[in-house]
Amino acid sequence: MYEENDDILQQVTTSEYKYGFVTQIESDDAPKGLSEDIVRFISGKKNEPEWLLEWRLKAYRHWLTMEEPTWPNVDYPPINYQDIIYYSAPKQKLAPNSLDEIDPELRRTFEKLGISLQEQKRLTGVAVDAVIDSVSVATTFKDELAKQGIIFCSMSEAVQEHPELIRKYIGSVVPTTDNYFTALNSAVFSDGSFCYIPAGVRCPMELSTYFRINAANTGQFERTLIVAEAGSYVSYLEGCTAPMRDENQLHAAVVEIFAGEKAEVKYSTVQNWYPGDKEGKGGIYNFVTKRGLCQGDHSKISWTQVETGSSITWKYPSVILKGDHSIGEFYSVAVTNNFQQADTGTKMIHLGSHTRSRIVSKGISAGRSNNSYRGLVQVARKADHARNFSQCDSLLLGDKCGAHTFPYIEVKNPTGIVEHEATTSKIGEDQIFYCNQRGVDTESAVALIINGFAKEVMNQLPMEFAVEAQKLLAISLEGSVG
Amino acid sequence: MSQTIIDKITEQQSNLPGREGFLAEFTDRSMAEFRRLGIPAVKHEEWRYTRVSGLFRLEMGFGTGTSVTAADIDAHRLPDHEEATELVFIDGRFAPALSNIRHNEKELVVMPLSDAATGEHADKIRAHLGHSAAYHPDGIQALNAAFAGIGLFVMVRKGFATEKPIYIYCIADSRTGYVFAQPRTLFLVEAATQVMVAEHYVTLGSGESFTNEVFELCAEQDAVVEYVKIQDEGPMASHVGTTHVRQTGRCLTNAVTISLSGRMVRNNLNMVMEVEHGESHMHGLSLLNGETLVDNHTIVDNMQPHCQSNELYKAVLDEASTGVFNGKIFVRKDAQKTNAYQSNKNILIGEKASANTKPQLEIFADDVKCSHGCTVGRLDEEAMFYLRARGLGEASARALLLHAFAADILDRIGHEPLRRYVDRLVSQRLAYDIHNGQ
Numbered sequence: 001m002y003e004e005n006d007d008i009l010q011q012v013t014t015s016e017y018k019y020g021f022v023t024q025i026e027s028d029d030a031p032k033g034l035s036e037d038i039v040r041f042i043s044g045k046k047n048e049p050e051w052l053l054e055w056r057l058k059a060y061r062h063w064l065t066m067e068e069p070t071w072p073n074v075d076y077p078p079i080n081y082q083d084i085i086y087y088s089a090p091k092q093k094l095a096p097n098s099l100d101e102i103d104p105e106l107r108r109t110f111e112k113l114g115i116s117l118q119e120q121k122r123l124t125g126v127a128v129d130a131v132i133d134s135v136s137v138a139t140t141f142k143d144e145l146a147k148q149g150i151i152f153c154s155m156s157e158a159v160q161e162h163p164e165l166i167r168k169y170i171g172s173v174v175p176t177t178d179n180y181f182t183a184l185n186s187a188v189f190s191d192g193s194f195c196y197i198p199a200g201v202r203c204p205m206e207l208s209t210y211f212r213i214n215a216a217n218t219g220q221f222e223r224t225l226i227v228a229e230a231g232s233y234v235s236y237l238e239g240c241t242a243p244m245r246d247e248n249q250l251h252a253a254v255v256e257i258f259a260g261e262k263a264e265v266k267y268s269t270v271q272n273w274y275p276g277d278k279e280g281k282g283g284i285y286n287f288v289t290k291r292g293l294c295q296g297d298h299s300k301i302s303w304t305q306v307e308t309g310s311s312i313t314w315k316y317p318s319v320i321l322k323g324d325h326s327i328g329e330f331y332s333v334a335v336t337n338n339f340q341q342a343d344t345g346t347k348m349i350h351l352g353s354h355t356r357s358r359i360v361s362k363g364i365s366a367g368r369s370n371n372s373y374r375g376l377v378q379v380a381r382k383a384d385h386a387r388n389f390s391q392c393d394s395l396l397l398g399d400k401c402g403a404h405t406f407p408y409i410e411v412k413n414p415t416g417i418v419e420h421e422a423t424t425s426k427i428g429e430d431q432i433f434y435c436n437q438r439g440v441d442t443e444s445a446v447a448l449i450i451n452g453f454a455k456e457v458m459n460q461l462p463m464e465f466a467v468e469a470q471k472l473l474a475i476s477l478e479g480s481v482g
Numbered sequence: 483m484s485q486t487i488i489d490k491i492t493e494q495q496s497n498l499p500g501r502e503g504f505l506a507e508f509t510d511r512s513m514a515e516f517r518r519l520g521i522p523a524v525k526h527e528e529w530r531y532t533r534v535s536g537l538f539r540l541e542m543g544f545g546t547g548t549s550v551t552a553a554d555i556d557a558h559r560l561p562d563h564e565e566a567t568e569l570v571f572i573d574g575r576f577a578p579a580l581s582n583i584r585h586n587e588k589e590l591v592v593m594p595l596s597d598a599a600t601g602e603h604a605d606k607i608r609a610h611l612g613h614s615a616a617y618h619p620d621g622i623q624a625l626n627a628a629f630a631g632i633g634l635f636v637m638v639r640k641g642f643a644t645e646k647p648i649y650i651y652c653i654a655d656s657r658t659g660y661v662f663a664q665p666r667t668l669f670l671v672e673a674a675t676q677v678m679v680a681e682h683y684v685t686l687g688s689g690e691s692f693t694n695e696v697f698e699l700c701a702e703q704d705a706v707v708e709y710v711k712i713q714d715e716g717p718m719a720s721h722v723g724t725t726h727v728r729q730t731g732r733c734l735t736n737a738v739t740i741s742l743s744g745r746m747v748r749n750n751l752n753m754v755m756e757v758e759h760g761e762s763h764m765h766g767l768s769l770l771n772g773e774t775l776v777d778n779h780t781i782v783d784n785m786q787p788h789c790q791s792n793e794l795y796k797a798v799l800d801e802a803s804t805g806v807f808n809g810k811i812f813v814r815k816d817a818q819k820t821n822a823y824q825s826n827k828n829i830l831i832g833e834k835a836s837a838n839t840k841p842q843l844e845i846f847a848d849d850v851k852c853s854h855g856c857t858v859g860r861l862d863e864e865a866m867f868y869l870r871a872r873g874l875g876e877a878s879a880r881a882l883l884l885h886a887f888a889a890d891i892l893d894r895i896g897h898e899p900l901r902r903y904v905d906r907l908v909s910q911r912l913a914y915d916i917h918n919g920q
Contacts, residue, residue, distance in 0.1 A: 399847055407840060408838070410837075
């Protein structure tokens with residue numbers, strides 16, 4: 001335990017944001033600004049079929065009629081949507097045939113991030129799709145997965161190779177018109193990951209997407225689509241980092257999950273976008289829409305997220321429990337420090353009978369940050385015997401930060417049982433005293449207590465991620481104690 | 483809302499008393515606010531589940547305040563009223579002829595706001611009138627303020643403690659048409675006093691009525707205040723009520739809100755704790771059937787350290803009724819060592835009943851203990867089975883359990899006769915349901 005704590009401390013003292021480097025690679029950019037021409041340009045670059053261009057344009061035209069939402073409990077200067085580059089791709093040879101052909105600079109980037117693009121690192125056993133700026137640069141273990149019929153590739157590849165699947169599922173869970181940022185994303189999304197698990201297949205390894213924003217002034221708009229057919233299982237990981245820059249950058253992603261009968265999808269995120277510096281300058285605006293649809297009976301979708309980065313987070317991974325006996329889960333740790341703002345939570349929409357959901361949300365605020373939990377649990381008139389349990393706890397470190405909870409509970413069926421509980425407190429002085437007494441200094445004691453506080457969620461993460469997430473927690477809270 | 487209705491309201495407002503000095507300025511300012519803000523639509527976050535716009539219709543009348551006799555009130559008098567001070571509002575206007583002030587003048591001051599605003603209490607009116615507006619920046623609240631000219635000023639004088647309660651009857655007379663009543667009270671409790679005040683809302687006749695009231699209470703150092711609101715209006719009654727409690731000294735305030743009937747009921751309850759070591763309790767019970775909607779919005783604003791607040795709201799929702807709860811706890815930056823608890827429990831009985839609840843914490847201080855919890859569910863099946871196994875019929879077993887569920891709130895009414903009175907109302911309702919069910 002001591003060693004581990006020392007290790008954390010070491011990390012804490014040496015790094016503020018260790019992924020803040022910039023990779024010097026040439027990129028192929030679209031001009032700044034947004035218009036129908038840009039949408040056509042992106043679609044053209046990707047060599048997309050006509051229907052997809054139409055779909056994008058429809059979303060763009062709808063976006064023009066919408067207004068940016070103002071209800072989240074976050075505060076930021078207005079975004080100039082014409083001052084963003086909507087498409088930026090690392091310049092490299094078209095379609096690399098093997099990993100050796102990938103720009104070595106690019107490969108080094110991912111090595112620095114600790115992402116294995118080299119397949120010899122089989123020990124890690126994780127298939128990775130790496131997305132830099134707007135484009136997927138490499139996907140590993142593709143062939144191996146293909147043997148089982150699993151499709152795991154970048155979105156643009158999927159559009160070319162499996163247009164029928166994309167056409168069937170894209171926008172089926174998150175409609176383009178859902179909200180301001182989904183409409184924007186639908187119009188200009190540049191890449192992302194696509195994953196298809198055929199019926200009855202249990203995916204043998206963790207699938208993972210790694211997102212990185214590299215170029216300046218760009219926005220990243222990726223779309224992830226996961227389709228799990230009846231009886232299948234997949235565990236999916238997502239990680240994100242960005243260089244340190246003084247300007248704010250926009251990240252507006254969409255993730256859609258479709259689960260058939262008895263299918264199970266587990267989606268884990270460690271979000272570590274650049275949070276801005278200590279004065280609150282720079283950082284990523286992370287406005288993400290994530291939604292899963294439990295279409296089939298007995299299906300299950302589980303969201304686990306560790307949110308430590310971004311200057312502003314606006315994100316509500318949701319589950320629509322349509323199939324009878326389906327299950328939705330949401331586990332979240334959101335840490336905010338300095339001037340970060342997070343408004344995050346979940347929506348559980350119970351439509352089918354005997355549906356169950358569980359929400360565990362842990363918020364930790366430090367510095368001058370604000371951390372809000374906003375959740376909705378809805379039991380529809382016909383959802384007999386629905387069951388929900390929600391727990392959201394907040395921890396405050398310091399007297400300049402804020403913790404907020406906005407849970408909405410709407411029950412329209414008398415057989416439903418919904419429970420919600422929330423607490424807000426600070427780290428107990430007696431707990432710190434207990435640690436001090438046993439020779440653990442205050443900073444380590446706080447790290448220890450916080451890890452304990454977040455344990456319920458951390459336990460849900462796959463092994464490799466859990467270690468990284470734990471370190472992240474400690475780093476994010478560096479200097480906030482004492 | 484059409485221009486003709488606004489004109490009608492404006493005309494009514496300009497004929498009210500209190501058209502000079504501070505009060506005129508206050509009411510005119512509020513009227514301008516009302517025109518600016520309008521009636522809150524469903525898009526208004528605070529009015530998400532409750533619709534009020536349909537209430538503003540041309541046929542609404544303001545009543546004359548003279549159509550009611552003492553005999554009409556008799557059926558609704560609260561227990562031991564012979565011993566109590568009874569203040570009566572008819573259609574939102576204070577009716578001195580029907581009121582009985584049984585405290586002596588050294589203990590209690592009762593006078594129209596329009597008189598108080600120009601007399602010796604003018605500075606108090608200035609300091610406290612309209613303090614609630616900041617907590618409810620909406621047109622409904624402003625509209626009541628615009629009619630403060632017919633409001634009432636009550637002051638419990640320093641150092642006075644009595645067993646005698648103060649009863650306030652707010653009566654809407656719907657026998658002659660759709661009536662719109664806007665009672666307004668400024669209730670000052672001076673230092674070192676103990677007082678119990680109960681408000682009773684009733685409708686005469688079975689017609690449509692709309693009551694929009696604001697009750698502002700300010701408690702000074704060492705005051706102990708118990709406040710009970712009993713809302714038992716007719717089936718066609720709509721009600722928007724704001725009770726604003728302000729602690730300007732270290733004191734104890736205790737509020738119980740009972741909602742039993744009506745078409746749409748909105749209760750706002752605010753506890754503003756401005757001084758260290760304040761203590762407040764808020765309890766509420768909604769016992770609903772038919773298509774009644776009861777919306778309880780509460781705010782606890784902890785401004786200073788070492789305050790304590792405790793809140794429990796319960797609802798029994800039968801038939802197609804709807805229960806709404808929104809509880810906000812604010813802990814400001816300096817309010818360290820705050821302890822704030824909040825709990826909301828709903829039992830759904832009716833097939834078409836629904837519960838919408840939103841407990842909300844907004845916390846800016848770190849050394850605090852705050853928690854909230856809420857549940858929505860059915861009656862415990864095992865408890866039902868236990869009672870059925872001992873020979874109780876289903877309806878009686880259910881009534882017994884529901885009565886026990888309600889008892890947690892009823893017990894919070896400190897004034898014994900009043901508690902028994904409310905208990906009887908609740909029991910009658912539960913028994914009535916039993917007969918209905920058989």
